[in-house]
Each structure stands twice: as structure tokens, then as C-alpha cells.
Amino acid sequence: MSPEIRSRTVELTQCDAPEPGGYIELPDGIVWIRLPIPGALRHINVWLVPARRGWFLVDTGMKTRAVRQAWEDLEKKLPLATELESIVVTHHHPDHFGMASWLSDRHDVSVAMHERSAAAAAAALRDPEEGLRYPSDGFVERLGVELDDDMREIMHGGIYKSIVSGQSPTTTLQADLSVAGRGRAWRVTVHDGHAPGHACLHDDSTRTLISGDQVLPTISSNISLYPSNELGDPLGDYLESLDHLASLPEDTLILPAHGRPFMTLHARIESLRQEHGDRLRQLLQLCADPRTTTDLTAALFRMERLDALNRLLATTETLAHLRRLELLGELQRHGSGTDLRWIAG
Numbered sequence: 001m002s003p004e005i006r007s008r009t010v011e012l013t014q015c016d017a018p019e020p021g022g023y024i025e026l027p028d029g030i031v032w033i034r035l036p037i038p039g040a041l042r043h044i045n046v047w048l049v050p051a052r053r054g055w056f057l058v059d060t061g062m063k064t065r066a067v068r069q070a071w072e073d074l075e076k077k078l079p080l081a082t083e084l085e086s087i088v089v090t091h092h093h094p095d096h097f098g099m100a101s102w103l104s105d106r107h108d109v110s111v112a113m114h115e116r117s118a119a120a121a122a123a124a125l126r127d128p129e130e131g132l133r134y135p136s137d138g139f140v141e142r143l144g145v146e147l148d149d150d151m152r153e154i155m156h157g158g159i160y161k162s163i164v165s166g167q168s169p170t171t172t173l174q175a176d177l178s179v180a181g182r183g184r185a186w187r188v189t190v191h192d193g194h195a196p197g198h199a200c201l202h203d204d205s206t207r208t209l210i211s212g213d214q215v216l217p218t219i220s221s222n223i224s225l226y227p228s229n230e231l232g233d234p235l236g237d238y239l240e241s242l243d244h245l246a247s248l249p250e251d252t253l254i255l256p257a258h259g260r261p262f263m264t265l266h267a268r269i270e271s272l273r274q275e276h277g278d279r280l281r282q283l284l285q286l287c288a289d290p291r292t293t294t295d296l297t298a299a300l301f302r303m304e305r306l307d308a309l310n311r312l313l314a315t316t317e318t319l320a321h322l323r324r325l326e327l328l329g330e331l332q333r334h335g336s337g338t339d340l341r342w343i344a345g
């Protein structure tokens with residue numbers, strides 16, 4: 001990409017954002033599409049990227065009537081029917097993966113995602129007790145959290161299945177695999193912490209990163225510990241991923257899944273590290289006295305202002321921070337079930 005096209009691309013991404021259901025074509029040829037999401041997020045950005053001959057699509061939107069309508073309208077304006085070659089899904093969350101199967105069937109193209117991400121999607125679609133739906137018992141017994149009725153409903157409500165169109169045959173994305181663009185080669189990088197096997201696409205020649213949810217401009221990506229990954233270290237994985245991303249040049253253009261494109265990667269990473277560091281310090285101070293998970297979550301988040309989904313995410317995010325401190329040897333848990341307490345030392 002010439003310096004002139006790069007600077008025009010940067011300028012445009014900073015000035016204009018498409019409305020949900022709309023798109024704008026960037027001077028470097030990438031088409032920035034916005035799709036609606038119910039709730040506070042309101043939109044997801046997905047990217048139609050020039051391939052050698054046609055196009056590949058990065059992420060697909062959640063399976064809702066509004067998104068289906070948006071794709072049907074977009075098909076009248078963009079050459080999806082004749083020129084879409086493949087779909088790349090950054091990770092299995094419904095706003096990214098939701099319409100993959102529907103679009104794949106409709107345009108007879110394959111879906112590529114990392115195998116850990118594909119496995120997470122398959123588990124969530126196959127078994128109502130896995131994936132995004134965990135028995136609340138695991139929370140109480142092993143993590144000391146009593147979910148309220150609405151949070152329990154989310155865990156048992158089959159929500160994932162209802163907003164994902166199914167699973168098409170997938171091809172596997174691996175770290176360092178190259179996805180051919182038009183005159184550009186997109187290298188796959190794989191990250192954990194936010195979701196298993198989250199893929200980003202990086203083009204070194206134009207210093208552009210399609211980042212999915214791994215790094216976002218204003219909100220921090222949710223990092224969750226559930227009963228299903230309770231022995232893991234999602235926050236540690238996420239912070240390690242930030243270290244890798246920090247090795248990219250400062251002027252890398254980030255095309256994120258939510259919010260606007262941005263070019264302040266290093267400052268953003270520093271602010272995310274600080275945010276998580278502050279939470280870890282705060283938890284450690286609070287745990288000078290024995291504390292329940294519920295108390296600690298309420299100290300970090302204004303739970304009374306959150307809906308059930310976000311109360312659940314606040315809880316699992318707090319657990320990810322507590323687990324990190326436990327693995328660092330700075331925090332211990334005593335007791336189990338509703339008697340479980342976290343204590344510093």
C-alpha cells in the first residue's frame with residue numbers, strides 16, 4: 001500500500017463510521033461493515049477483505065432477524081454472491097460466529113477458525129450443559145458463587161444455540177498461517193484469554209491488524225473464569241497476548257470488532273495492563289480480611305446497574321483475577337461452596 005493510500009485509509013477510519021447495517025469502502029480496498037447487536041454494544045464491525053481474486057469475510061454477526069436482513073440488503077450492494085471466497089471467524093462468540101453457517105451455506109464457501117475456537121463452538125452447540133451454558137452448581141461448589149435467578153437463566157437458557165446459525169465444515173486456522181490477500185499476505189496470530197484460540201490477522205507490509213475482540217479501543221475485552229476452565233489462567237493468558245501484540249509497531253492500524261479503528265496500540269495496551277493491575281491490587285487489599293467472591297465482585301463492579309448477562313460476566317471476570325492472584329501465590333481460597341473465602345497471603 002502506498003503511503004498516500006495508507007494515510008487516506010487512516011483518515012477515513014477515524015472520521016466516518018458506517019451505521020449498523022451499512023458499510024464504507026476504505027481506500028486500501030477493505031470494506032468496513034457494521035452489523036447491529038442487541039444490548040449495550042449496539043454494533044460489531046466485520047471486514048470484507050480483498051483476496052487474490054474475490055473476497056474473504058472476517059466475522060459474521062449474531063444470528064438475529066436484523067442481522068439476517070442486513071446481510072440480505074448488503075448482498076444487493078456488495079459482490080458477495082459471486083465473489084465471496086471464504087469466511088474467517090476470529091472466535092466462537094455469537095456476535096462473531098453467529099451467521100457463519102448461514103453465510104457459508106448461502107454462498108457455498110468454507111469457514112476458517114482456530115481448532116480451539118471451533119471446539120468451543122461445537123461444545124456449546126452440541127451440549128446444552130457446556131459452552132456458554134454451565135451448570136450453576138459448579139459455580140457454587142467450586143467457585144463459591146451463588147448466581148441469582150436471572151444469571152442462572154442465562155446459563156441454562158440455550159441462548160448460544162438461539163443466536164448461532166449452526167456449524168459448517170470448517171478449515172483450521174493456525175498461528176503463522178498466511179491468508180492470501182490482494183497484493184497482501186495476512187498472517188494469522190492466535191491468542192487466548194478472551195476466548196480460546198482467538199485469531200487475529202496481521203499484514204506486516206501495511207502495518208494493519210484485524211484484532212477481533214483481542215484488543216478494543218475503549219472497552220476492555222471480557223476475561224472470564226468458569227467452572228469449565230477453573231484450572232486455567234485466562235487473565236495470565238490475556239496479559240501474555242498483550243505482550244505479543246506490544247511487539248507490533250506503534251503506528252499499526254487496528255481494525256477492531258467494536259468501536260472505531262485506532263492507531264494508538266501501545267498506549268491502549270498500557271492502559272489495559274494498568275486496568276487489570278489495578279483490579280489485582282484492589283482485590284489483594286480487600287482480601288486482607290476473608291472475602292466471598294460475591295463481595296469482591298460487588299467491590300469491583302456496580303452490580304446494581306448491570307443486567308443479568310453483565311452481572312454474570314462481572315462475576316466470571318472477578319474470578320479470573322482471583323485465580324491469577326492464586327496462581328501468583330498471593331491469594332488463597334479456604335472452604336468450599338457458600339463457605340468459600342479468599343484470603344491474602
Ligand SMILES: [Zn+2]
Nearest residue numbers: 091093195213
Ligand atoms: Zn468475544
